Amino acid sequence: xxxxxxxxxxxxxxxxxxxxxxxxxxxxxxxxxxxxxxxxxxxxxxxxxxxxxxxxxxxxxxxxxxxxxxxxxxxxxxxxxxxxxxxxxxxxxxxxxxxxxxxxxxxxxxxxxxxxxxxxxxxxxxxxxxxxxxxxxxxxxxxxxxxxxxxxxxxxxxxxxxxxxxxxxxxxxxxxxxxxxxxxxxxxxxxxxxxxxxxxxxxxxxxxxxxxxxxxxxxxxxxxxxxxxxxxxxxxxxxxxxxxxxxxxxxxxxxxxxxxxxxxxxxxxxxxxxxxxxxxxxxxxxxx
Amino acid sequence: xxxxxxxxxxxxxxxxxxxxxxxxxxxxxxxxxxxxxxxxxxxxxxxxxxxxxxxxxxxxxxxxxxxxxxxxxxxxxxxxxxxxxxxxxxxxxxxxxxxxxxxxxxxxxxxxxxxxxxxxxxxxxxxxxxxxxxxxxxxxxxxxxxxxxxxxxxxxxxxxxxxxxxxxxxxxxxxxxxxxxxxxxxxxxxxxxxxxxxxxxxxxxxxxxxxxxxxxxxxxxxxxxxxxxxxxxxxxxxxxxxxxxxxxxxxxxxxxxxxxxxxxxxxxxxxxxxxxxxxxxxxxxxxxxxxxxxxxxxxxxxxxxxxxxxxxxxxxxxxxxxxxxxxxxxxxxxxxxxxxxxxxxxxxxxxxxxxxxxxxxxxxxxxxxxxxxxxxxxxxxxxxxxxxxxxxxxxxxxxxxxxxxxxxxxxxxxxxx
Numbered sequence: 001x002x003x004x005x006x007x008x009x010x011x012x013x014x015x016x017x018x019x020x021x022x023x024x025x026x027x028x029x030x031x032x033x034x035x036x037x038x039x040x041x042x043x044x045x046x047x048x049x050x051x052x053x054x055x056x057x058x059x060x061x062x063x064x065x066x067x068x069x070x071x072x073x074x075x076x077x078x079x080x081x082x083x084x085x086x087x088x089x090x091x092x093x094x095x096x097x098x099x100x101x102x103x104x105x106x107x108x109x110x111x112x113x114x115x116x117x118x119x120x121x122x123x124x125x126x127x128x129x130x131x132x133x134x135x136x137x138x139x140x141x142x143x144x145x146x147x148x149x150x151x152x153x154x155x156x157x158x159x160x161x162x163x164x165x166x167x168x169x170x171x172x173x174x175x176x177x178x179x180x181x182x183x184x185x186x187x188x189x190x191x192x193x194x195x196x197x198x199x200x201x202x203x204x205x206x207x208x209x210x211x212x213x214x215x216x217x218x219x220x221x222x223x224x225x226x227x228x229x230x231x232x233x234x235x236x237x238x239x240x241x242x243x244x245x246x247x248x249x250x251x252x253x254x255x256x257x258x259x260x261x262x263x264x265x266x267x268x269x270x271x272x273x274x275x276x277x278x279x280x281x282x283x284x285x286x287x288x
Numbered sequence: 289x290x291x292x293x294x295x296x297x298x299x300x301x302x303x304x305x306x307x308x309x310x311x312x313x314x315x316x317x318x319x320x321x322x323x324x325x326x327x328x329x330x331x332x333x334x335x336x337x338x339x340x341x342x343x344x345x346x347x348x349x350x351x352x353x354x355x356x357x358x359x360x361x362x363x364x365x366x367x368x369x370x371x372x373x374x375x376x377x378x379x380x381x382x383x384x385x386x387x388x389x390x391x392x393x394x395x396x397x398x399x400x401x402x403x404x405x406x407x408x409x410x411x412x413x414x415x416x417x418x419x420x421x422x423x424x425x426x427x428x429x430x431x432x433x434x435x436x437x438x439x440x441x442x443x444x445x446x447x448x449x450x451x452x453x454x455x456x457x458x459x460x461x462x463x464x465x466x467x468x469x470x471x472x473x474x475x476x477x478x479x480x481x482x483x484x485x486x487x488x489x490x491x492x493x494x495x496x497x498x499x500x501x502x503x504x505x506x507x508x509x510x511x512x513x514x515x516x517x518x519x520x521x522x523x524x525x526x527x528x529x530x531x532x533x534x535x536x537x538x539x540x541x542x543x544x545x546x547x548x549x550x551x552x553x554x555x556x557x558x559x560x561x562x563x564x565x566x567x568x569x570x571x572x573x574x575x576x577x578x579x580x581x582x583x584x585x586x587x588x589x590x591x592x593x594x595x596x597x598x599x600x601x602x603x604x605x606x607x608x609x610x611x612x613x614x615x616x617x618x619x620x621x622x623x624x625x626x627x628x629x630x631x632x633x634x635x636x637x638x639x640x641x642x643x644x645x646x647x648x649x650x651x652x653x654x655x656x657x658x659x660x661x662x663x664x665x666x667x668x669x670x671x672x673x674x675x676x677x678x679x680x681x682x683x684x685x686x687x688x689x690x691x692x693x694x695x696x697x698x699x700x701x702x703x704x705x
Contacts, residue, residue: 015394019386033428047412121402122402
């Protein structure tokens with residue numbers, strides 16, 4: 001018992017549970033110690049997704065492919081909206097892939113408390129693990145779709161379409177992080193609100209759809225109506241998608257300023273999201 | 289011995305009435321109603337009156353100023369009636385929710401088993417679920433690697449580790465789930481009645497394993513159960529909660545004793561008729577207070593009657609009524625239905641027994657007498673509280689949650705093939 005005796009001498013507690021947490025309490029060490037759980041949750045999402053479907057991972061390709069075809073037909077051919085001189089499918093697919101990642105992160109994170117109320121009500125682990133696992137799970141899907149995008153690029157390149165990489169392509173990792181954080185941050189803010197108001201979750205799916213049209217997914221920023229341009233520029237996803245298109249296809253409105261603003265807005269949402277999330281996670285189970 | 293858990297002035301309040309209605313439109317509706325000076329249309333009246341002393345503030349204290357220290361290696365049973373705050377205390381200790389005031393200080397890792405199989409996914413295989421569930425409970429992957437064989441062996445699912453758990457029988461499922469939980473390495477284990485899983489044989493194994501945790505491995509165990517006998521075997525100390533207050537923290541035997549006595553009805557409340565015959569005393573299983581039963585157990589009773597008048601009385605009818613915890617009458621018996629009457633000279637006892645084929649829960653038994661003209665002689669109410677607590681049928685099947693209060697046995701229902 002020398003071990004316990006020495007431990008009782010220095011009255012060190014491993015854990016102190018108090019009524020109030022600090023304003024910004026972020027226990028990174030604890031989060032890190034649960035990294036295996038994060039990985040296992042990502043694996044669970046992936047495995048259960050393809051086990052429950054007939055076509056399995058093919059769904060990762062089918063959805064963006066068909067959306068691209070639909071958009072090419074409706075917005076490109078019927079409405080005749082400009083694509084900055086790029087091949088229409090490439091233009092749309094770049095926007096769709098990025099937008100899908102962001103919107104999936106957002107909608108899934110926004111229901112994280114409701115979806116996991118059962119687990120959260122029984123076991124403690126850093127709640128942030130759940131939204132993080134959502135962001136990472138979707139990253140796999142995003143990665144697969146990016147591969148498809150690159151394949152489509154090479155097909156068009158062989159056909160002699162005019163586009164080229166620009167150095168901005170090296171910003172790609174940053175863009176991915178920004179999208180993930182933006183989806184995570186806004187999702188967490190909404191998730192906190194939906195624990196109190198369930199009807200907000202209907203608004204989210206609808207809102208995300210509307211928001212897509214305020215982002216340069218189906219039109220280039222150059223074609224945006226001047227009256228609303230400021231609104232579209234203020235949307236942090238616009239700068240991300242424009243940079244992505246500029247990096248991979250050489251066409252798009254890239255500027256360090258708008259990317260900087262986008263980063264600032266993203267960080268603001270992320271930090272706000274974490275603060276609100278931490279506040280809600282402590283007691284949300286009482287109100288569910 | 290050093291202290292593993294120190295709880296200081298711990299309180300937890302739940303807000304009632306003004307709790308969020310759940311939808312924005314209703315909140316707006318409420319706000320609008322209040323604005324016009326009308327009543328809150330969504331106030332839940334029943335809940336507010338639950339604890340009368342605090343009803344004005346709309347706040348219910350589920351736990352109030354709890355203080356205790358648990359030493360390393362102690363096995364502590366948490367006892368109390370439904371609503372005494374047991375679950376709340378467990379939730380606070382396992383950090384599922386946070387306290388309203390006060391602190392909990394813990395030395396060592398806490399593993400809380402408020403449920404087995406948390407986070408199990410039906411599509412994943414047994415092995416994948418062991419990893420996932422273990423990680424949710426706080427294990428690292430390499431810890432699980434090390435214990436995998438032991439877990440699989442304990443659950444007895446060697447042949448099916450690579451089968452999705454949705455194909456498991458419910459017995460296999462809970463065995464696997466418990467096995468993961470039982471192999472946690474945490475210094476402190478918080479266990480909520482989860483061991484009522486699987487068949488009787490496996491349940492014994494679970495109980496044995498839980499006993500080993502504190503007795504052999506020297507771990508600190510907090511255990512909540514309604515099952516007095518398993519509390520007695522597993523625990524050294526007991527914490528008795530009553531209406532959110534810490535009533536007693538003592539040895540397990542003393543705590544159980546106090547718990548049983550607090551809720552026995554010492555006062556014999558009877559409604560006297562205007563006749564001379566009265567019920568003097570009733571003994572159940574030779575006891576007078578709380579009785580714990582398994583489903584289908586019988587209670588034997590001895591009713592002592594006294595006749596104050598010099599004349600003997602004949603043709604008396606006995607009746608019995610069983611009430612549930614909420615005061616609803618569950619069943620009744622009248623001896624005249626079976627042409628059975630009783631006579632008394634000076635005094636006498638009536639002996640009998642009654643079988644409890646009721647769902648687990650608390651019941652109250654009441655006896656009374658009519659004379660031969662259906663005139664009321666005496667009626668004794670709530671003489672004993674009967675806790676039907678086992679979750680098993682005699683043939684070892686699990687008593688799953690089902691409707692109704694009464695179980696229909698083979699005597700009551702017959703199925704023609």
